[in-house]
Amino acid sequence: MFEEIRNSDIVQERALLVAVYGPGTPRVQAEEYLDELELLTYTAGGVTVDKVLQNRMHPDASTYVGSGKLRELKRMAGEKNIDTLIFDDDLSPTQIRNIEKGTKAKVLDRSGLILDIFASRAKTAAAKTQVELAQLQYLLPRLTRFWTHLSRQQGGIGTRGPGESQIEMDRRMIDKRIATLKDKLEKIDQQRQTQRKGRSKKNRVSLVGYTNAGKSTLMNALTETEVLAENRLFATLDSTVRQYEIENHDILLSDTVGFIRKLPHDLIESFKSTLDEVRECDILLHVVDASSRMTQDYIDVVEDTLEDMDVDDKKSVLVFNKVDLLDSHKITELKHRYPDAVFVSAERNIGLAKLEDEITELIEEDYVTKTMKIPAAKYEGVAFLHREANIIEKKYVGADVELTFSIDKPDLMRLETLLDNNDAAESVA
Template sequence: MSHPHNSSDLISLVDNGPERSILARLILPDVVVDDDPLEELHGLATTAGTEVVDELTQRRGTPDHSTYLGKGKVEELRLMVERHEAHVIFFDNDLSPAQVRNLEKATHAKVIDRTELILDIFAAGARTHESRLAVELAQLEYSLPRLKRMWTHLSRQSMGVGMRGPGEKQLEVDRRLAQKRIHDLKVELEKVESRRERQVASRNEIPTISLVGYTNAGKSTLMNALTGAGVLAEDKLFATLETRTRRWHLPNWGHVLLSDTVGFIRDLPHSLVASFKSTLEETRQADLLMHVADASSPQVFEQITAVYQVLEELGIEEKDTLLVLNKIDSINGPRTLNRVLDRYPHAIPVSAKTHTGLTPLCEAVGAALAKEFLDVEIDVAHHDGKLLAYLSAKGKVESRDFHDSHVTVRVRMPAGAMGEVHRSAIRVVPTQLTIRGDGGTAEHDAVEDDTTQEPTGDQASAHSSEVA
């Protein structure tokens, strides 16, 4: 005889709450830690959707070969899992496959190391086709040496007839499937990267500024404050995984493009950096970087260093960069901010949330761009179509005046592109551009100079201050 109420009774026993997690970290002698060594891992665990119920740290000279932590701490972990009925243990370290297996066996809970947790967060947040490809590639490259029959759901037919030899182990088949998928993903991402490079390069007539920084430093909020873009800005790690580009009217300059990119983090997995190269193409091609740092974070120095390390990995560490100290509204007193300014005296303090300090920031961006771009008047021979095309491709042409023997072109050019101009032009002189309120340009007053050489240091300096 059936009892209708039994099913509802069973449902009421199901725990519908978030997974309960325990945080663990081994601190080695050469690692400098702050007052709360698990603060960042706590943010990652919360972003992953779990409820943190306990924490454990251990200082030790070297990791244990089999369990990473010492035996006493492993037993302590097991008791924590039992007491809180925890589902998962997050380690703020990278573990070997054998260490993960031994810890899971000893604690009877799922064990996830730092890299796998970051990859999981990226996978959950990936929305575009490009970011999904990048995350899948990074996950596969991480998982390949850790295969535990996780690819048996893939069709054997995708490998073609005859690929499975007699007596071949299932693990070898799984590994072959994973390697083929990695190859396919790399080919697809190379196509995406080539497309993105062409797309970004085609916009070179407008200066591009890229926001970079530690995750949750407030890049998206700053972008909204500067452009009114209305992009997603959440108080969590890795809220942005795709590049968003918006037009920004920069006072006393005109229109520029502002790009918001994926946030960086300490010990960002190398596979992720490599996979997201196409997504970070905006940063690689930008004329100027705005490095946004959370001035209210106790780890602000470590976070700034971590960002520079990732930029170095991407090969763009030498690009002109403005350091922006955000979230000054969250600082209790001037001492905390002065501590950062003492080390980075040229940094610009702002609050994207309250719009404090945005005017000095705009002035600094204009001054920085003025170093990279020159407003010039160039006389070009009628028959020199190559130079005319070069000016259109590399600069922003404001006007053309046709004369009997030549064309006078007024253009804003990247300073680095002037070499070709000086080799071919009849005459080159700097000009002063007056920016209208709508972002266009008004009258140009040429600073008469019969030489075809670049402006002197004094002229360039004066020009920079006029534009800024």
């Protein structure tokens, strides 16, 4: 699916991908999952040489694939010059040790691969701290195997992050480092909370979705800015916030890390401060890759993750992106299955006006329209409305100012309190 990088300075690891699926999973779905693992491998800098898909009742407790398949993997690794075996499930320390012993190859499981990608993607101090914490928590129960593994292998996929300089660390030192990182993240979280308080009056909209659904491209299209957007998984780790306006409503649009099937729990926990943009927003835009054959699976993964985060009750819009890659029959089918969804192409600016109408409608669900006559001398109330409300009509009636405006309910209560204190206004409608 992916070509090797043609660069003499880059030596890509040659990977053999392995997955086991049971009787409850159709083979075509298992193949899609293995394709996703190939994209993860490509994102990490490896090249997939071959794939092995095994149908069995359940993974073998000792070797994941069973002794016969393990011998086959050893043969394939030798014949095809395989550097690394990558498995589409999390492996126990015992399974990893037995597979490495049986195949004489480096072994990496799904969580280790995802964590390695996050380590290579982390650019800011916050992201690097979050990733290192998740990696150390992942490594701690695998400590003995990992140190042996690193003493034999020099770098490569699955070895970035904490790195070889920590080979001599014992459990006590790692525990101490984990505590230090947690303290550091707590301070980062407090700083971000302070930043969010400063923009609490804005309408906050968050983009969520399966990784590589096109969230960053959609943010660029809506806000006319340049956020990194590329065709690799987890292009965005830190939350990115941009301000723009829709129908006189000030919007703060945030783009956050993409979700994925079997996202490591430690990673979700360590990225809490980043995901707080999702927890504290007013509206969610759930972006889905319409061109994928796994749309419902991807929707389910995101919805399950949002439920785990206790944010599944927020106002939301289901947004199918990349519709320019579909034929009319497929679009009709999706519209029938998801009648409330919005269909866009962020790349080609298709359907964005409809999406903005949906956002405006959700914002204005909590708005009321009022007409008030306020004495011009009572500038506090007039200034408040110009600052917090959408002014629809303004006219002078003698010494008074008559304003028709749209305002959200909490601000209306603040206005009424202000005007009651001043005994200054007459409600016209």
